[in-house]
Amino acid sequence: MSxxxxxxxxxxxxxxxxxxxxxxxxxFPVVWGLLTSFKTERDVLAYPPVWLFTPTLDNxxxxxxxTSSILPNxxxxxxxxxxxxxxxxxxxxxxxxxxxxxRYPGKRASGFYVLATxxxxxxxxxxxxxxxxxxxxxxxxxxxxxxxxxTFSLPFAVWLMVSYFEDVPFExxxxxxxxxxxxxxxxxxxxxxxxRGGIAVTTVFVFLNAWNEFLFAVVLGGNRVRxxxxxxxxxxxxxxxxxxxxxxxxxxxxxxxxxxxLFAQRxxxxxxxxxxxxxxxxx
Amino acid sequence: MSVPAAYIPRPGDSLARQxxxxxxxxxxxALLVLLVTTTxxxxxxxxxxxxxxxxxxxxxxxxAGLGNFAKMGSDPRFWNSLWLTLVYTGSTVVLQxxxxxxxxxxxxxxPKGQGVLRVAAILPIxxxxxxxxxxxxxxxxxxxxxxxxxxxxxxGLGSHNWLGDPQLAxxxxxAIHTWxxxxxAFLVLLxxxxxxxxxxxxxxRLDRASAWQRFRHITLPLVRPAIMMVVIMRMMTALSAxxxxxxxxxxxxxxxxxxxxxYAYRTSFTELNIGYGASLAMVLLGITLAVSxxxxxxxxxx
Numbered sequence: 226m227s228x229x230x231x232x233x234x235x236x237x238x239x240x241x242x243x244x245x246x247x248x249x250x251x252x253f254p255v256v257w258g259l260l261t262s263f264k265t266e267r268d269v270l271a272y273p274p275v276w277l278f279t280p281t282l283d284n285x286x287x288x289x290x291x292t293s294s295i296l297p298n299x300x301x302x303x304x305x306x307x308x309x310x311x312x313x314x315x316x317x318x319x320x321x322x323x324x325x326x327x328r329y330p331g332k333r334a335s336g337f338y339v340l341a342t343x344x345x346x347x348x349x350x351x352x353x354x355x356x357x358x359x360x361x362x363x364x365x366x367x368x369x370x371x372x373x374x375x376t377f378s379l380p381f382a383v384w385l386m387v388s389y390f391e392d393v394p395f396e397x398x399x400x401x402x403x404x405x406x407x408x409x410x411x412x413x414x415x416x417x418x419x420x421r422g423g424i425a426v427t428t429v430f431v432f433l434n435a436w437n438e439f440l441f442a443v444v445l446g447g448n449r450v451r452x453x454x455x456x457x458x459x460x461x462x463x464x465x466x467x468x469x470x471x472x473x474x475x476x477x478x479x480x481x482x483x484x485x486x487l488f489a490q491r492x493x494x495x496x497x498x499x500x501x502x503x504x505x506x507x508x
Numbered sequence: 509m510s511v512p513a514a515y516i517p518r519p520g521d522s523l524a525r526q527x528x529x530x531x532x533x534x535x536x537x538a539l540l541v542l543l544v545t546t547t548x549x550x551x552x553x554x555x556x557x558x559x560x561x562x563x564x565x566x567x568x569x570x571x572a573g574l575g576n577f578a579k580m581g582s583d584p585r586f587w588n589s590l591w592l593t594l595v596y597t598g599s600t601v602v603l604q605x606x607x608x609x610x611x612x613x614x615x616x617x618x619p620k621g622q623g624v625l626r627v628a629a630i631l632p633i634x635x636x637x638x639x640x641x642x643x644x645x646x647x648x649x650x651x652x653x654x655x656x657x658x659x660x661x662x663x664g665l666g667s668h669n670w671l672g673d674p675q676l677a678x679x680x681x682x683a684i685h686t687w688x689x690x691x692x693a694f695l696v697l698l699x700x701x702x703x704x705x706x707x708x709x710x711x712x713r714l715d716r717a718s719a720w721q722r723f724r725h726i727t728l729p730l731v732r733p734a735i736m737m738v739v740i741m742r743m744m745t746a747l748s749a750x751x752x753x754x755x756x757x758x759x760x761x762x763x764x765x766x767x768x769x770x771y772a773y774r775t776s777f778t779e780l781n782i783g784y785g786a787s788l789a790m791v792l793l794g795i796t797l798a799v800s801x802x803x804x805x806x807x808x809x810x
Contacts, residue, residue: 240618244625247611251628251691254635254643257655261647270653320538328524329531335539342546344796346748348772349789352556352782353549376545379538402523408530437636439751444777454638454751461642468646475639486634490627493634497692498699 255483261472269468284473295474298456302478304367305442305452306435309374313382313431316375318424321386322412326398336387343380347440350376355444365447373441378431385430385496389423390416426496429489433482453478550793556786563780576787585763586788589771593795596682596767597746603686604742605735608693613723615694616701626698629691637688641755644684645671649756671757674764681753681765688752689745693738700734701727733807740803747796768792 261269263280288295323329324336354373355364363369393416401411417424442452457478460471486493560572580586615625632640648655649670657667670680704727712722750769753759759766759774766774772792776785 240614243614244618244621247625248628250687251631254640254647255631257647258643316538316541319534323531323534327527327531329528335535338539339542342542344744344800345546345550346769346789346792346796348748348750348769349553349793350546350549352776352786352789353552356556356782357549357552373545375541379541379545383538408526433634439636439638439754454636457639457642466646471642471646475642479635479639482634482636483631486630487627490630493630494626494695494699498696
């Protein structure tokens with residue numbers, strides 16, 4: 226389809242303008258947040274807003290080294306997100322391979338079970354978790370939070386990986402098996418290299434979801450383990466919001482996901498569509 | 509991952525049996541984890557919903573049977589939250605699909621620059637909902653200072669307390685959710701539209717089918733599976749939406765943006781009435797399962 230090539234110039238101009246507006250609307254928080262993070266509190270509150278100002282690094286200095294430093298929170302996010310992502314992939318990849326490629330009794334049931342666990346509303350799970358972690362003394366601990374992130378990331382990762390495994394031609398397995406390569410060796414040396422891209426996409430998604438998680442973090446975390454998503458609230462109080470610091474903190478908190486999103490954008494789009502077209506993932 | 513000796517083919521071991529055993533070994537760890545992290549808590553939640561557990565009044569605790577659920581009948585806040593959940597889910601999903609599809613159709617007409625828009629569309633999706641909520645609350649919707657107020661004031665429409673006014677607050681949180689997730693619908697539908705066969709359109713054009721006819725009779729049927737999938741996935745997200753509303757309004761003012769999710773949370777962790785909170789979560793679970801079951805059946809029927 227190339228309808229635009231024969232379109233009138235005015236029509237094309239309108240399309241371009243529409244695209245420009247769209248771009249501005251979607252990129253707005255990141256751009257505006259970035260600008261705000263370099264402003265002084267006085268410039269932030271100026272009306273009408275100032276576009277030309279002397280940028281300052283004070284806000285970043287404050288949220289990194291100051292009394293409201295979010296470095297410990299970034300560390301919490303890094304530990305919990307990385308650990309839960311690693312565990313998720315370790316469990317999800319083999320399971321997805323079995324669901325996608327192997328014959329065994331209860332295949333449909335096991336696939337449906339994984340899908341159904343994804344439907345559970347997080348707010349429902351948080352109550353039992355809270356009570357159990359409280360009893361076992363694991364509230365506000367890395368292991369508690371990491372384990373609980375598996376609830377939403379594992380089903381998601383399994384289903385996304387299933388759709389990638391299904392794309393590998395069956396002949397590859399057959400050839401390897403006929404060579405008496407063994408199931409495990411076939412999976413490891415023949416199939417896994419074929420889904421490397423899928424593993425990368427799934428890992429990115431799982432990490433993003435873990436990094437952005439808020440509900441579990443705010444209820445089950447605390448003073449020791451407090452991911453950045455929760456720490457953002459430190460900059461907001463009833464009496465006074467520290468706009469510029471909030472913006473600087475948010476920029477630091479969001480830098481990893483924005484960078485990952487930009488670098489992996491092609492793969493993310495593919496992951497979204499694979500999940501959507503085949504009925505896998507949720508986010 | 510070590511390879512237990514059992515998976516190396518042995519004489520007399522049929523291939524099928526070998527495959528079954530291998531499948532079990534690969535699945536067992538994941539299923540076990542899911543059993544522990546999702547199914548066991550679910551049963552515990554169901555048990556809690558049948559009990560009176562009030563951390564504020566621990567002396568009143570005990571088995572309540574269906575008492576918590578009976579209590580909902582006369583709880584106006586529950587009915588309000590149920591209604592808001594329906595409004596929130598319904599309106600955000602419809603808006604996302606409508607806007608997403610229109611934008612995808614428009615952007616498809618642009619010969620160059622689609623890549624830039626795709627990158628921009630990724631941004632809202634990857635941002636944490638809680639940060640999105642905070643951004644909107646502070647930089648976009650705050651009165652006297654936010655971007656929206658800037659526009660309404662310069663247009664002479666005056667200043668509004670977008671998140672402080674009960675009616676505007678609901679519209680605002682719906683707008684926030686729609687802003688964040690429409691790019692998802694857009695990306696998926698754009699990718700689907702791009703795969704449609706061009707020769708069908710050429711044929712239709714030769715038959716002098718109007719643009720609307722082409723859309724109605726060719727495009728729509730072809731993208732319907734993708735739309736259904738977007739609807740299902742977005743419904744799940746809307747039903748479990750929490751962080752953005754929590755950050756923007758906290759469910760308020762009053763309970764004007766308190767969807768079921770937030771009501772269950774507030775009841776359990778602000779008012780510490782865990783038993784009642786658990787029963788509210790059970791209702792939410794029931795709705796989620798019913799909706800997904802219905803949607804999947806609808807999808808298969810097509």
